[in-house]
Amino acid sequence: MAELRLEELSARTVIAANALTLKPGQEQFIAPVSYSAAAAVADPNTSWQRVVLDGDEVVGFIMGNFDPNAEHEEFKAILWRINVDADDQGRGIGTFAVRALADEARARGHQRLYVIWESGELGPEQFFLRSGFQPIGETQYGETIGALEL
Template identity: 85%
Template sequence: MAELRLEELSASNIVAANALSLKPGQEQFITPVSYSAAAAVNDPATTWQRVVTDGDDVVGFVMGSFDANAEHEEFTSILWRINVDADDQGRGIGTFAVQALADEARARGKARLFVIWEQGELGPEAFFVRSGFKPIGETQYGETIGALDL
């Protein structure tokens, strides 16, 4: 594995980011209902989007948001989306991306980074817990709210 790097999402890498594949069954966990509801009012100026590259290859995508004016605490510093290509999962790419977003949150003076996930056998809960997120509550839709203390 070459050295992992972050690059801003741009016209030159968005096609590769959109082409990231998932393992069977993972697609149902990509966008919890809470994310879709919040996205309707999410300010693009507060969004932090990066691709993870390994050499010249895009192997992952991470999207966070930092919105001091968010109505709900969990949306003030949140991991909105993380995708790692199916063939590259298990290589530490997701952990790298979460750590980069946590570093950005810290640099912005945030004390916590949040994430929301849906329960399910093939869902992301084990990954988020391994990454240091602790379940702290539920959304109105029954999804888990996790927090990573920074």
């Protein structure tokens, strides 16, 4: 594995980011209902989108959102989406991306970074727990709200 690095999502990398694959069964966990509802009113100027590169190859994507005016606390600094290519999962790429997003949240003055996930056998819960997120509540749709203390 070459040294991982982040790069802003761009016209050059968006096609590769969209082509990232998932392991069978993971597709149902891509976007919890809470995210879809919030996305309808999300300001594109507050999003933080990066691809993770291993050398010149796009191996992951992460999107955070920083909105100090968000109605709900968990949407003020949130990990909105993370995807690591199926063939590259388990290599530390997701952890690298989460740490970068946490660093950005900290630099913006946030004390916590949030994430929302749906429970399920092939879902992201264990990854988020290993990344340091702790369950702190549930959404109105029964999804878990997790927080990472910064």
